[in-house]
Amino acid sequence: MASKRLGKQTVMLQNPPSIISTASIVGPKEGKGPLRLFFDNIIDDEMWGEKSWEKAESKLIRETFSKVLQKADKTSQEINYVISGDLLNQCIAANFGLRESDVPFLGVYGACSTMAESMSIGAMLVDGGFADDVVCITSSHFCSAEKQFRFPLELGTQRPPAAQWTVTGSGGALISSKGAGPYITHITTGKIVDMGIKDANNMGAAMAPAAVDTIVTHFKDTGFAPESYDLIVTGDLGAIGKEICIELVREQGFNIANIYNDCGVMIYDREKQDTHAGGSGCGCAATVFAGFIYKKLMDGSLKNVLFIATGALLSPVSTQQGESIPSVAHAVSITTSLQQ
Incomplete structure (x- = not known):
């Protein structure tokens, strides 16, 4: 069972x-x-x-x-x-x-x-x-x-x-298995979500619906609310995907705007560094988590984090064949204390 x-x-x-x-x-x-x-x-x-x-x-x-x-x-x-x-x-x-x-x-x-x-x-x-x-x-x-x-x-x-x-x-x-935290307490595994977007230069719009599906599912499965966390962070939706995510989650009855950010927005200064919509890539969520987020958890600035890395499951072959971009997002719930 x-x-x-x-x-x-x-x-x-x-x-x-x-x-x-x-x-x-x-x-x-x-x-x-x-x-x-x-x-x-x-x-x-x-x-x-x-x-x-x-x-x-x-x-x-x-x-x-x-x-x-x-x-x-x-x-x-x-x-x-x-x-x-x-x-x-x-x-x-x-x-x-x-x-x-x-x-x-x-x-x-x-x-x-x-x-x-x-x-x-x-x-x-x-x-x-x-x-x-x-x-x-x-x-x-x-x-x-x-x-x-x-x-x-x-x-x-x-x-x-x-x-x-x-x-x-x-x-x-x-x-x-040993250690004093931060602890991983819940995992919400994402489904493949494909809204028919084909523009490989607009990854944020392609991945945002997958992030929304996982975030909303996490709340419904666990009974948690946005207020259960002091940071909800997606992997690399960038500025465009971030705004889409906020709006679509709100339409599902949850307001995450005040505690939500995206690693692709956080890692660069978009204006000074000319990164357009922000950062992406496997290393985006990985380095922001392993660097900034983990250190904030360790110094007590953050206590409860929902970390959701997002992925666009395309390839050069699928793009050349005119396929749309299926996406997925997986959520990891992290806390500094098990006494809640």
């Missing part, structure tokens, strides 16, 4: 695991943004001493994994699983970046929802007694993503106002 389930899409963890360390490494552009003081490392250039952007992205994951272990005073031999993925074909950033880790590996693909997806799986593994320590990690890279999904950088293609800037960065978290 699935005794931990609440409603159709949510689980309540009976032995809530702790997030005992995080790490974040970002690129030069992210390092000039509003959250620059919260990242562990800011690299000097997009190549980071490697021969290709893809190799640089693998290095981001490899070094973030090492930093997560270092901050938790753990060795790779103490880690039961590493759960990781990225935006590149066959998740080569994660696969190549972690191939020398000597840790059991679960590769996942949730596009930009990958951080919340991996944290969801990791938390359930720990709560279920299948693991004591799980590292969840993901990455993205502006140059490798542009090369794969849009246009070669050499073309200098003009970006429309709705376009978002893929974050160069990697974020990771170590989820453990």
Whole structure:
């Protein structure tokens, strides 16, 4: 009997695991943004001493994994699983970046929802007694993503106002059966939502309905209200998707406007850095969570957070075939205290 389930899409963890360390490494552009003081490392250039952007992205994951272990005073031999993925074909950033880790590996693909997806799986593994320590990690890279999904950088293609800037960065978290919080207490797994949007330069509009579906479902499954949290944060809807999300959630009877933000809005100064609608990419939610949000949880500035990473499940093939953009959003409920 699935005794931990609440409603159709949510689980309540009976032995809530702790997030005992995080790490974040970002690129030069992210390092000039509003959250620059919260990242562990800011690299000097997009190549980071490697021969290709893809190799640089693998290095981001490899070094973030090492930093997560270092901050938790753990060795790779103490880690039961590493759960990781990225935006590149066959998740080569994660696969190549972690191939020398000597840790059991679960590769996942949730596009930009990958951080919340991996944290969801990791938390359930720990709560279920299948693991004591799980590292969840993901990455993205502006140059490798542009090369794969849009246009070669050499073309200098003009970006429309709705376009978002893929974050160069990697974020990771170590989820453990031991620790004093912050704790993962609830997980709401998203459904695939497709409203027929085909514009690959308007990811925010494509992903917002999936975020709305997961947020509203989370409230209905758990009985929580927006006031249960002091921050509800989506992954990378950007400025356009953020406004759509607020309005559509309001139409469902919930007002989140005063406590809601989006990682794609938070990570850049859109006006000064010319990022149009904001940030995107797996590394967007991952670095903002592992940097800013986790540190605010640790210093007590935040106590209850609903973290929802959002992903557009398109590919170059589906775009070329004229397909619409199916999307998904996964929610992770995090608290600093189990006494509520």
